[in-house]
Amino acid sequence: MLLQGKVVIVSGIGPGLGQELAVEAARQGAAVAMCARTPAKLDEAEREILALGLDTPILKVATDISDREQCKALVAQTIARFGRIDVLFNSAYNPGSFEPIEVANLDSWRAAMDVNLFGTMALTLEVVPHMKAQGGGAIVMINTMVTRKPLQTQGGYGASKAALASATSHLALELGQYNIRVNSAYMGWMWGPSVEGYLQMNTDAGGPSVADQRAAVAKNIPLGDIPDDADCAKAAIFLGCDYACAITGAALDVNGGEYLPH
Template sequence: MLLKNKVVIVSGIGPGLGEKLALEAAKQGASLVICARTASKLDDAELRIREAGLNNEVLKRVCDISDAEQCGELASAAVAHYGRIDVLFNSAYIPGEFAPIAQARLDGWRDTMNVNFFGTMALTLAVVPQMKVQGGGAIVMINSMVTRRPMPTQGGYAASKAALTGATAHLALELGPDNIRVNTAYMGWMWGPSVAGYFEATAAAGGPTVEQQKAAVASTIPLRRIPEDGDCAKAAIFLGSDYACAITGAALDVNGGDYLPH
């Protein structure tokens, strides 16, 4: 098991990738700290873990990562309960407002930046002192393919994630001597509740059917399918595990080949 005897924090628990990260971490033997702004999402995630027949210890905490004080309290609770923090998966985000940049409401951009960049950094900085004390750790940033391949109306979201890209590289450089690895998984199209809901809304508005939309997107991806969110979670789990002990500052594209760097 890749995370056996590891204490793992997963932020942004909810239907989709956050929940799948928690479930996969549990399957890989982790003791968990899961956080979200809504307590019911934490309960649902724990239920999924129990339904999978797993008995991992799960510490649930309501936390808004845009509040640095709450991030500090979360890290302190993890240390008080488990005595260490081995891995942080920064999965919490908000999509922001979808609009062309020329029509953007910059206050909306600030809200998005406050969670996706400043909030992620606040939680990261909250766990770093403990990782330094214990001799190392791993931090995995969940990022987006839109920072690498722009998509219309997603400028605000992409800008927040692009800022995180820059900070991640510097974190990897500066924390390397403390044996703290910092890597990024760049997610593309992921089949899960968010994409399914988007396709369903488009179909309900008179657009193509869900299956037609899925086929259209899949036709642009070399693997000819939209990756499942659970499969994407496995790639992030790898970056947090000791199998990636020689990797820091890496950008792992998890999108079925939809973006091919060269």
């Protein structure tokens, strides 16, 4: 088990990657503290974890990470319950509104920034002192392929995540001396509730079938299909485990090869 005996926090619990991160962390032996704005999403993730039959210690804290005080409360409750924090998976995000930049709703951009940059940093900065005191830890930022391969109508989301990417590099540089690793997983298309819902929305609006849309996306992916969100979660789990002990400041592309750096 890659996270045996570790304590992890996973933000952004909900159908899709956030829940898959929490479930996979539990499967790999971690005690799991989970946060989301909606308690029902935490309850669903808890049911999925308990179904593993591993007696995983679980903490659920309803949290809006754009509120620094709520981040502080989440971290305090995690320390009170488990005594340490070994890994933080920053998965919470706000996609903003999808439209061309020339007609962008900048209020939507600010809302995305409040979560994707400032909220993520608020939670991270609450965790860092505890990792320093215990001699190290790992922080994993969930970023997006959109910052590397722009997609139509996602400029606001991409801008917020690009800002996070820069902050992450600086954090890796500053925190390395404390044995705190800071890495990013850049997710592309992920087959799960969010993408399925998006494709179904297009179909309902008179577009191609979900199957045809999926096939069109898959044509650009060397591995031949949209990766499952559970498999994408495994890549992030790797960055948080001790097998990645020599890695910090890295940007791991998790997209089936759709974006190929050169």
